[in-house]
Amino acid sequence: MKQPILYSFVKFKPYIETGEFVNVGLLMCEPEKRKLTYQLVAKNDKRVNNFFYRSSIFNNIRDTINEELQYITSQVFNCTPQEMATFFHHYIDVKEGIVQYSNAAIGLVDDPQAYFNDLYTKYIHLAGVKPENQETIMVKHFKELFKAEDDVVLSNYRQHTVRGELAKFTLPLALKEENGQEILKAVKPLAFDQIESPSMIEYCDNWVSKINRANEEGLLKKENILFALDTADTANKINILNTIKKTFDNFKIQHIDWNEQNTLLEFAKNI
Incomplete structure (x- = not known):
């Protein structure tokens, strides 16, 4: 009652x-x-x-x-x-x-x-508390996925900072040389929470620039980086996501949809 x-x-x-x-x-x-x-x-x-x-x-x-x-x-x-x-x-x-x-x-x-x-x-x-963004949620999901595999290689993935003369950024899931600076493998979730389409494209271009610069400095090899792209939930985001995928393809940077877990695990394990 x-x-x-x-x-x-x-x-x-x-x-x-x-x-x-x-x-x-x-x-x-x-x-x-x-x-x-x-x-x-x-x-x-x-x-x-x-x-x-x-x-x-x-x-x-x-x-x-x-x-x-x-x-x-x-x-x-x-x-x-x-x-x-x-x-x-x-x-x-x-x-x-x-x-x-x-x-x-x-x-x-x-x-x-x-x-x-x-x-x-x-x-x-919870008033005024900013909720977790999608990329943070994706990172947590991948960490749980790696842990569940009970694999020696996957257990060594950590957050690492790529630092060179011109390049400096953080990768949330990466393997690094034990006594060196080079990133051996990395998985980078990418979500597009930006409101405007140009901002989504700019966010993608920013990451392309980071990876290319780090590749040129010998801090990583582009073929060892995999971007896991968030799912598009609107027609406009689908079009933008297709443009982003073409951009990655043009620069020979690997990418998958973030729910392709088997592909992601195979990539992460293969060192």
């Missing part, structure tokens, strides 16, 4: 002049249970402190905010559900000061605590 809830975000607004704020907590009311629940971020939360130029203000007042919310949520309310809802609206009606509250939102949910946890995670805990 669904239950009604009210909730409000706790806003930290240290500089009234600018009006900027960051959500630091969540307060929920369950009128039928006469219950209040809250959660605040930690004192050293980087998202909060870095938002205001590494300010220490939140660190200094977080305990005060917590004590107030702890006090109010621990109260025993002997009232009707309507009176409980009214109390909640009046409590969050704070429009001045360092700590303010968003307007009350209403929900009708199966599990209030689970809903509360989801709201907190999505809008506070």
Whole structure:
């Protein structure tokens, strides 16, 4: 059976002049249970402190905010559900000061605590946190793939920096000479998260330039580098990806679709 809830975000607004704020907590009311629940971020939360130029203000007042919310949520309310809802609206009606509250939102949910946890995670805990990009996901996938093979050669693939007079870049999965500088083999995932088509082409050209320059300096051989290309998910990206493949072909740089795992493993093992 669904239950009604009210909730409000706790806003930290240290500089009234600018009006900027960051959500630091969540307060929920369950009128039928006469219950209040809250959660605040930690004192050293980087998202909060870095938002205001590494300010220490939140660190200094977080305990005060917590004590107030702890006090109010621990109260025993002997009232009707309507009176409980009214109390909640009046409590969050704070429009001045360092700590303010968003307007009350209403929900009708199966599990209030689970809903509360989801709201907190999505809008506070993970707010502003940049998700992993596709290339990072691809690298992790290949590392797991290599590990699962239980192969001596594959177990030696590491992240290595290619460094010469003119070339300097990092390869996430590479084999390097034990006492030298040359890259023996490398697999480089390539994803195209850029919004504009020219940026995708430029990203490809940048890597072609890096590989050619490193090849000229004797830091690696082009035939020992394999680019694993991300899957295109739109008609436009398919056209761009075909252009990128032609570019690699023109410069004799090997490439495969990233889901061609058998081809990738065969390449990586063959040294």
